[in-house]
Amino acid sequence: MLEKVEGIIIKETPYGETSKIINVLTKEYGIIGIMCKGAMGIKSKLRSVTLKLTYGIFNIYYKKDKLSLLNSVDIINSLKNIKEDITLISYASYICDLVYQVIKNDNYETKIYDNCINSLLKLEEGLNPIVITNILEVKLLDYLGVGLNLTSCVSCGSKKNIVTLSSEKGGLICKDCYEGERIVPISLVKTINMYYLIDIKSISKISLKEDVIKEINYFISSFYEDYTGLYLKSKAFLKTIEKL
Numbered sequence: 001m002l003e004k005v006e007g008i009i010i011k012e013t014p015y016g017e018t019s020k021i022i023n024v025l026t027k028e029y030g031i032i033g034i035m036c037k038g039a040m041g042i043k044s045k046l047r048s049v050t051l052k053l054t055y056g057i058f059n060i061y062y063k064k065d066k067l068s069l070l071n072s073v074d075i076i077n078s079l080k081n082i083k084e085d086i087t088l089i090s091y092a093s094y095i096c097d098l099v100y101q102v103i104k105n106d107n108y109e110t111k112i113y114d115n116c117i118n119s120l121l122k123l124e125e126g127l128n129p130i131v132i133t134n135i136l137e138v139k140l141l142d143y144l145g146v147g148l149n150l151t152s153c154v155s156c157g158s159k160k161n162i163v164t165l166s167s168e169k170g171g172l173i174c175k176d177c178y179e180g181e182r183i184v185p186i187s188l189v190k191t192i193n194m195y196y197l198i199d200i201k202s203i204s205k206i207s208l209k210e211d212v213i214k215e216i217n218y219f220i221s222s223f224y225e226d227y228t229g230l231y232l233k234s235k236a237f238l239k240t241i242e243k244l
């Protein structure tokens with residue numbers, strides 16, 4: 001029976017001469033594989049709607065634990081602005097890769113889907129991609145089993161005399177445990193907490209200073225490197241872009 005499933009293509013792989021298999025992050029089922037017969041054919045109506053970052057309603061014959069079969073796609077948003085900008089494509093690719101890794105650990109929740117789609121829609125709207133990506137990264141930490149503790153010193157548990165936030169040590173450091181770590185303003189902690197709590201969908205503008213954005217990005221990127229065990233090529237690529 002034909003079924004309508006909302007989702008976004010996060011990966012496409014050629015299959016045989018003219019077909020391809022797409023990995024779609026769906027609201028209903030998490031990530032599923034869908035066979036697109038003949039989609040690489042020049043005249044196929046599936047050709048243009050089975051590319052990475054296609055966001056729409058997928059009309060499929062759903063098969064649990066097997067490849068589903070694609071019939072057609074109704075586009076919800078073409079994400080045109082992202083697709084026309086190499087920098088935004090890079091952020092969007094990283095977002096897809098990251099979400100793929102998170103769900104691969106078998107902990108799919110609709111919330112992950114919503115956060116992913118809302119992040120991409122905010123990139124499409126033109127909001128700062130570093131901030132949006134960082135917000136998503138902070139929200140996904142819980143699913144990676146390394147939630148951030150930003151309420152007390154990571155070494156001794158004290159809530160008093162906090163002097164800095166250390167990515168190396170994975171959180172706040174108090175005066176007694178301080179060992180010469182890089183000093184960052186404690187006001188950053190509030191902002192990172194806000195990243196954690198805010199509903200991405202509700203963000204309409206970002207008014208953070210450039211140096212705050214950079215410092216938080218540095219912290220979150222280093223934290224990911226040191227604590228999540230993830231290595232994503234798309235992230236490495238982003239880092240080279242951000243240095244330019």
Ligand SMILES: [Zn+2]
Pocket residue numbers: 153154155156157158173174175176177
């Ligand atoms: Zn301490």
